[in-house]
Amino acid sequence: MKLITAIIQPHALQAVTDSLREYGVSGLTITEVAGWGRQGGHTEVYRGAEYTVDLVPKVRVEVLVDDEDATTLTGVVVNAAQTGKIGDGKVWVSSVEQVIRVRTGASGPDAL
Amino acid sequence: MESFTLDTGATAWILVSAALVLLMTPGLSLFYGGMVRARTVLNMMLMSFGAMAVVAIAWVLGGYSIAFGSDIGGLLGNPLEFLGLSGTDEQSILAGSGVPFLVAAGFQMTFAIISTALISGAIADRVKFGTWMVFALVWVLVVYAPLAHMVWGGGLLGADGIFASIAEPVDFAGGTVVHINAGMAGLVLAIVVGARKGFGKEPMKPHILPLVMLGAALLWFGWFGFNAGSAGTADATAGLAWVNTTVATAGAMLGWALIEKIRDRHVTSLGMASGVVAGLVAITPAAAALNPVTSIVLGLVAGIACALAVGLKYRFGIDDSLDVVGVHLVGGLVGTVLIGVLASDGGLIFGGGVSLLLVQILVAASALVFSGVLTLVIALALKYTMGWRISEADEAAGIDITHHAESGYDLGSSLITRRDRIAPAPAAPAAPTPTTPAPANHDDQQPATAGDAR
Numbered sequence: 001m002k003l004i005t006a007i008i009q010p011h012a013l014q015a016v017t018d019s020l021r022e023y024g025v026s027g028l029t030i031t032e033v034a035g036w037g038r039q040g041g042h043t044e045v046y047r048g049a050e051y052t053v054d055l056v057p058k059v060r061v062e063v064l065v066d067d068e069d070a071t072t073l074t075g076v077v078v079n080a081a082q083t084g085k086i087g088d089g090k091v092w093v094s095s096v097e098q099v100i101r102v103r104t105g106a107s108g109p110d111a112l
Numbered sequence: 113m114e115s116f117t118l119d120t121g122a123t124a125w126i127l128v129s130a131a132l133v134l135l136m137t138p139g140l141s142l143f144y145g146g147m148v149r150a151r152t153v154l155n156m157m158l159m160s161f162g163a164m165a166v167v168a169i170a171w172v173l174g175g176y177s178i179a180f181g182s183d184i185g186g187l188l189g190n191p192l193e194f195l196g197l198s199g200t201d202e203q204s205i206l207a208g209s210g211v212p213f214l215v216a217a218g219f220q221m222t223f224a225i226i227s228t229a230l231i232s233g234a235i236a237d238r239v240k241f242g243t244w245m246v247f248a249l250v251w252v253l254v255v256y257a258p259l260a261h262m263v264w265g266g267g268l269l270g271a272d273g274i275f276a277s278i279a280e281p282v283d284f285a286g287g288t289v290v291h292i293n294a295g296m297a298g299l300v301l302a303i304v305v306g307a308r309k310g311f312g313k314e315p316m317k318p319h320i321l322p323l324v325m326l327g328a329a330l331l332w333f334g335w336f337g338f339n340a341g342s343a344g345t346a347d348a349t350a351g352l353a354w355v356n357t358t359v360a361t362a363g364a365m366l367g368w369a370l371i372e373k374i375r376d377r378h379v380t381s382l383g384m385a386s387g388v389v390a391g392l393v394a395i396t397p398a399a400a401a402l403n404p405v406t407s408i409v410l411g412l413v414a415g416i417a418c419a420l421a422v423g424l425k426y427r428f429g430i431d432d433s434l435d436v437v438g439v440h441l442v443g444g445l446v447g448t449v450l451i452g453v454l455a456s457d458g459g460l461i462f463g464g465g466v467s468l469l470l471v472q473i474l475v476a477a478s479a480l481v482f483s484g485v486l487t488l489v490i491a492l493a494l495k496y497t498m499g500w501r502i503s504e505a506d507e508a509a510g511i512d513i514t515h516h517a518e519s520g521y522d523l524g525s526s527l528i529t530r531r532d533r534i535a536p537a538p539a540a541p542a543a544p545t546p547t548t549p550a551p552a553n554h555d556d557q558q559p560a561t562a563g564d565a566r
Binding site for chain 1: 315317375376377380382383419420422423426
């Protein structure tokens with residue numbers, strides 16, 4: 001089983017979740033995050049003082065998938081989230097050792 | 113003494129004005145509260161509320177008397193003369209308008225309250241509440257009331273004072289007594305108390321700007337009582353003050369917005385809200401001396417001057433946290449001095465020469481010195497006795513939680529609402545063997561009572 005983690009632009013969330021739902025994932029988790037990558041920060045002026053804005057708000061989407069779906073789903077996410085501009089984000093895949101469904105106690109692929 | 117004839121119209125207006133001005137202080141608490149960060153909002157609001165509590169009582173127990181009692185040396189009034197606000201209507205400062213003693217005294221009380229509360233903006237996030245309360249009590253009696261006496265109560269800086277031979281000084285509603293006074297006191301405290309940790313490095317921006325704008329709106333609304341109410345009766349002068357107050361504020365908003373657009377490339381809500389206050393401050397001494405057109409001019413100048421002034425604190429390294437100096441001291445000075453230029457009767461541009469201008473400068477300077485010196489003495493006395501600053505660790509964690517055990521926002525996020533829980537009831541004391549202390553906040557600890565619903 002794999003965990004797909006995607007850091008995307010907040011405005012891309014709707015497109016990504018719609019695409020994932022269309023594909024047929026059984027669930028996902030979303031968190032609001034902030035960070036910096038190559039996008040870097042910028043300087044803004046407020047009340048006569050200069051501020052450097054380092055951290056940029058993003059959204060993290062996490063989806064648990066079967067091994068064979070991982071590559072396809074990363075493609076789905078990238079296509080939905082891509083705008084071609086700096087700050088689009090990053091997607092990565094990690095291995096998951098165990099998944100358990102809380103309601104039934106089932107584990108393994110049945111828990112996805 | 114002449115007999116007193118009640119004027120119900122005037123009295124009704126002053127009663128309403130007193131309520132309007134009192135509303136300014138909770139309005140100020142919203143204005144200030146929104147400007148600080150979320151973890152210090154309650155303390156900031158409490159400093160205004162605390163001022164209401166302390167000053168109202170101090171006013172009755174001596175403050176009014178010091179301000180408006182029989183003159184002693186031109187500096188203060190007899191503190192015992194009207195102790196407990198005991199006075200007859202013939203002795204009312206608005207007796208000539210047919211307004212009873214207690215109504216006029218109550219109206220003046222609200223001025224003392226807001227003047228004191230204003231200072232708190234300079235020392236946000238970092239001072240002990242107890243020290244602030246003691247400061248408020250001493251300041252209103254030792255600085256505010258005597259200055260009110262000097263300007264309004266027949267003292268050195270008033271119509272019978274030391275500059276009156278040159279020209280009669282003009283301070284309609286408190287440019288000197290309230291704004292230069294509070295602004296200067298704020299400057300002194302900001303210096304004596306010292307800057308917040310991280311000032312100039314960490315961003316310390318408003319956390320809830322809609323609240324700031326609401327506060328500014330309530331201040332504007334209440335200010336009609338402040339300025340138009342200072343006419344002492346319901347008449348054309350009150351109307352002039354009302355109109356001047358509104359258009360000066362409008363001018364100041366635009367002046368501030370102009371500076372922001374040029375300097376920062378964008379207009380901000382904080383700037384417009386601050387422009388509102390700057391205009392209100394500047395027109396305060398001038399509300400009855402100017403006409404609507406010169407009031408617009410005054411407002412524009414004040415908005416521009418204050419917008420530029422608030423950037424200076426970083427250059428001097430003075431943490432005047434919420435720009436009490438940039439808005440109240442600078443705005444108060446602009447308003448008080450420019451009366452000498454713009455006043456319909458005696459202003460420089462209307463052929464009045466420089467006498468009024470000179471007197472306004474002298475009165476403003478006197479107020480500055482008086483306020484600065486005495487506030488410094490009080491501030492230092494408190495610094496070396498009770499102490500002003502909370503600990504660095506407390507300041508970093510947030511004064512609300514460390515000094516008031518409260519958080520301003522408990523908005524239902526599961527992380528926040530489950531941060532604490534009701535402590536289990538202590539175990540029965542019978543056992544002779546020592547019990548191990550219960551671990552705190554462990555998720556697996558069983559509640560001792562069934563009442564622990566979380």
